[in-house]
Amino acid sequence: MKQALENKRLKEDLSKKILSNFKKNKFNFTDLDLLIDTSLLTERSGEQFKKFTLTYKDLFGKEISLRPDLTVSTALKYIQEKKNKEEKYCYYGSAYRLDKEGDLKVFDQIGCEIINSNNNKSENILINSILEPLKKIKKLEVVLGDVGLFKILVESLELPARWKLRLVKNFSRIEYFEDMLKRLETNYDLDQQAIKLDTKRLKDLEKLDQNSIIGGRTVSEIVKRFNKKIKDPRDNYKGKKNVKIIRDFLNINSSIQKAESTIVSFFSKNKLSNLSIKNYLRKINRINKEIGKKYSINFKTNFGRNTDYYTGVVFLASVKKNSKTIELARGGEYNGLLRTLGYKKDIPAIGGAINLNELINL
Amino acid sequence: MYKIKIGLPSKGRLKDESLAFLKSKNLQVVNSFGERNYFFNIKNNNEIDGIFLHAREIIERINDGTLDIGISGLDLLKELPDVYSANVKIFKKLNFGFADLVVAIPKDWLDVQNMADLEEVSFEFREKYGRRMRVATKYPNLTESFFLSKGVSQFRVVPSLGATESYPFTGSSELITDITSTGSTLKANNLRIINDGIILKSSACIFVSKKIEKNKFLNLLK
Numbered sequence: 001m002k003q004a005l006e007n008k009r010l011k012e013d014l015s016k017k018i019l020s021n022f023k024k025n026k027f028n029f030t031d032l033d034l035l036i037d038t039s040l041l042t043e044r045s046g047e048q049f050k051k052f053t054l055t056y057k058d059l060f061g062k063e064i065s066l067r068p069d070l071t072v073s074t075a076l077k078y079i080q081e082k083k084n085k086e087e088k089y090c091y092y093g094s095a096y097r098l099d100k101e102g103d104l105k106v107f108d109q110i111g112c113e114i115i116n117s118n119n120n121k122s123e124n125i126l127i128n129s130i131l132e133p134l135k136k137i138k139k140l141e142v143v144l145g146d147v148g149l150f151k152i153l154v155e156s157l158e159l160p161a162r163w164k165l166r167l168v169k170n171f172s173r174i175e176y177f178e179d180m181l182k183r184l185e186t187n188y189d190l191d192q193q194a195i196k197l198d199t200k201r202l203k204d205l206e207k208l209d210q211n212s213i214i215g216g217r218t219v220s221e222i223v224k225r226f227n228k229k230i231k232d233p234r235d236n237y238k239g240k241k242n243v244k245i246i247r248d249f250l251n252i253n254s255s256i257q258k259a260e261s262t263i264v265s266f267f268s269k270n271k272l273s274n275l276s277i278k279n280y281l282r283k284i285n286r287i288n289k290e291i292g293k294k295y296s297i298n299f300k301t302n303f304g305r306n307t308d309y310y311t312g313v314v315f316l317a318s319v320k321k322n323s324k325t326i327e328l329a330r331g332g333e334y335n336g337l338l339r340t341l342g343y344k345k346d347i348p349a350i351g352g353a354i355n356l357n358e359l360i361n362l
Numbered sequence: 363m364y365k366i367k368i369g370l371p372s373k374g375r376l377k378d379e380s381l382a383f384l385k386s387k388n389l390q391v392v393n394s395f396g397e398r399n400y401f402f403n404i405k406n407n408n409e410i411d412g413i414f415l416h417a418r419e420i421i422e423r424i425n426d427g428t429l430d431i432g433i434s435g436l437d438l439l440k441e442l443p444d445v446y447s448a449n450v451k452i453f454k455k456l457n458f459g460f461a462d463l464v465v466a467i468p469k470d471w472l473d474v475q476n477m478a479d480l481e482e483v484s485f486e487f488r489e490k491y492g493r494r495m496r497v498a499t500k501y502p503n504l505t506e507s508f509f510l511s512k513g514v515s516q517f518r519v520v521p522s523l524g525a526t527e528s529y530p531f532t533g534s535s536e537l538i539t540d541i542t543s544t545g546s547t548l549k550a551n552n553l554r555i556i557n558d559g560i561i562l563k564s565s566a567c568i569f570v571s572k573k574i575e576k577n578k579f580l581n582l583l584k
Contacts, residue, residue: 042518043494162482166513169485176513183478194557198472205470215468216495216536217487225483226473 010360011108015092018110018133018354025129027090027112032073034093038063040076040341052097054104066096071309071331071351074113075338086117111331111353115338122350123283123313123333124290130329130352131295134317137328137362141318142295144256144287145303147171147332148312149263152280153249156272157242162229167246172308181246184239195230202226245270252301256288259299283313309337315352319362326362329354365411366579369423369432372400372414376566379458380433387582409579421569424450430574431583437463437541437564441501450569453580459566461543463501465508465559468530468537469552476557477512480537484516487536498522498535501561505539508561527551 019029038055053065067073074089090112097105112129114122134140150171154164163184170177202223210220248270254262260281267274284299291297304314312333318325331352339346370384370391371377381391390405391412402412415423420432421439425446431453439450467474474480484495498520499505509517520535527547529535539561542548548555568583 165485166478166482170481170513173513173515176511180478180513194475201470202472205472214470215530216491216533217471217483219470221486221490222471222473225486229473229479 007360011356014133014356014360015110019090019092021132022090022112022129025088025112025125027088027129030074030077030089030091032067032070032077032091032093034067035064036067036073036076038065041065041068041072043340054096054098067093068097069095070109070111070353071113071334072337072341074351075115075334075341075343075349078115079338079341079343083116086119087115088117089113089115108356109353110356111351113349113351115349116347118348120283120286122348123287126331126350126352127287127291127313127315130315130331130354131291131317133354134328134359135294137319139319140295140328141320142297143303143316143318144259144284144297144299145301145314146280146284146312147304147310147314148280149277149301150249152277153246153272155276156267156274157245158238159242172305172310174305177305181243185243186239198226199230245272250302252299254299256284256292256297256299259284259288262299263301287313304332307332309334309340311335313350321362326358327355328358328362363409366409366431366574366577367429368410368412369415369420369429369434370402370412371417371420371433376417376433376435376459377414379456379566383433383456383458389582421446421450424569424571427571427573430571430577431580432569433566434569435459435461435564436567437461437501437504437562439567439569440562440564441504443503449572451572451575453568453570453575454583456566456568459564461541461564463504463539463541463561463564464545464548464555465497465539465561466527466537466542466548466553466555469549469554471554474556477509477514477559480556481512481514484514488516494518495537496520496535497537497539498526498529499539500524500526500541501539504561508539512558527553 023029038050038053041053042050053068055063055065057063070091070093074091077089078087092110095107095109097107099105112126114126131142151168154167157164166180170180205219205223208219210218210223212219214222249266252262252266263277263281264274267277303316304310310332312335314332315330316327317329318327320326329352331350333348333350335348336346338349370380384391389407391402392405393399393402395401400414402414404410404412417434418438420429420434421442423429424432433456436452436455439446439452465477465480467480474483487495495517497505497509497517500522502519502521505519520529522529526538526540528551529538531552538553540548541564545555570580574580
């Protein structure tokens with residue numbers, strides 16, 4: 001009991017200091033809603049989200065969840081307040097998630113978010129603001145990644161369009177992604193026998209009114225996709241080659257100073273178009289120039305895949321304690337999140353949060 | 363004397379085959395209280411109290427300790443939360459009540475052969491119509507876990523109580539998952555099973571409560 005009170009006091013003191021730091025960097029404090037309409041979460045991330053959130057039904061049968069994440073709550077606030085210009089938010093509060101056993105875990109977080117900014121220094125401002133309170137911690141390790149790089153890699157591969165889409169969409173689902181790579185190495189998804197039979201049936205479908213609906217889909221939609229699928233084959237050799245490139249890419253791990261040259265030479269070595277990659281890497285360069293000097297930063301292409309709303313730069317600050325990694329802060333860019341929560345279009349956004357529970361234990 | 367409480371399915375083929383199974387083990391069910399009464403005994407055996415219940419109810423009652431033994435479907439146990447498997451143990455898989463829980467789509471969806479296709483179509487569906495595909499089912503938990511394991515995340519479960527096969531053609535869902543033994547009902551309703559869409563291979567099982575796992579009566583059922 002005494003320890004719990006002491007921890008609470010420590011958290012309050014620490015949060016005041018960190019918040020005043022955020023405010024100096026022109027972040028405005030905001031109170032976030034504790035409850036979220038569950039349908040907003042499931043419409044965005046699918047049914048799996050419910051497994052990690054404490055959800056209940058209100059008297060009218062509407063499902064409500066305790067906020068599992070403060071970034072989503074901040075994004076919702078931006079939408080609810082009908083903002084349309086740059087906003088810099090900071091907050092202090094708890095996120096609530098269920099673990100695998102179904103027990104509720106509470107994460108006390110203090111963080112900041114920059115939404116709808118055209119300033120190309122937003123990433124630096126945000127990452128600096130999050131790392132600043134941690135800078136005195138000895139042997140602080142920072143890992144940087146960029147999940148957007150993977151999309152560029154996939155675009156430059158010789159692959160059927162549907163496979164490109166599939167790989168990008170499932171990049172954050174690591175276990176299933178591995179499964180997909182195994183499938184990509186074979187021709188599993190095209191059953192030649194079935195295609196032969198279905199090609200005959202296709203003629204009957206083509207005679208129907210193309211706007212008629214079968215199980216919620218139009219006939220033209222089905223016919224179009226079927227034709228696209230059979231005319232978009234791939235061979236085993238290319239499948240294996242592409243999987244090797246993807247695996248090698250996901251093994252890139254270098255200091256941030258060498259990130260650009262490593263990635264550019266990877267693209268050249270594998271004869272991939274590197275026009276868009278050079279342009280894209282400017283962002284990593286800007287971070288390197290401003291933050292790379294102050295902290296020891298490693299760049300990993302495989303990092304930051306667990307959160308499905310990240311679209312670009314992702315970062316993590318941690319320390320090792322008794323050979324265990326203690327995560328102190330993390331964040332990233334989420335340029336597509338607001339649209340999926342109901343905003344009219346994609347807008348740039350980046351955020352990060354410090355894990356107070358871990359910080360006070362150091 | 364402690365009497366073992368046994369539950370049997372109250373109707374249909376599962377009831378008939380359960381009775382036949384017990385008879386093959388020299389355990390003959392007698393309706394001592396009349397044909398329409400739910401309680402029964404076993405001939406020449408006064409260690410047993412029996413009751414006919416809905417197959418789903420049998421698992422619930424073993425879980426809460428009201429029953430010690432029961433015959434029901436594996437699919438019904440698997441659909442329930444994991445905590446049930448801690449209390450309700452599978453004693454024996456029986457040689458009847460075979461059925462598969464499968465993913466079925468309208469037969470004219472020629473472009474969808476497997477779950478990977480469904481994953482892709484579900485993303486396209488969401489982009490085009492601004493909502494997730496709906497899957498009608500009596501098995502929401504098994505369906506959700508299976509779809510997610512196959513990478514299909516853009517879906518919504520629509521709970522169904524019956525006639526699930528009609529849902530895609532009444533606008534209530536786009537596809538279904540359902541239990542089938544021959545596939546003929548699905549076929550008759552213009553549905554087709556996806557190639558890798560078998561969620562669970564089920565059969566009738568003898569389920570026992572954790573607390574009587576070592577009871578000697580169980581030897582008679584082996």
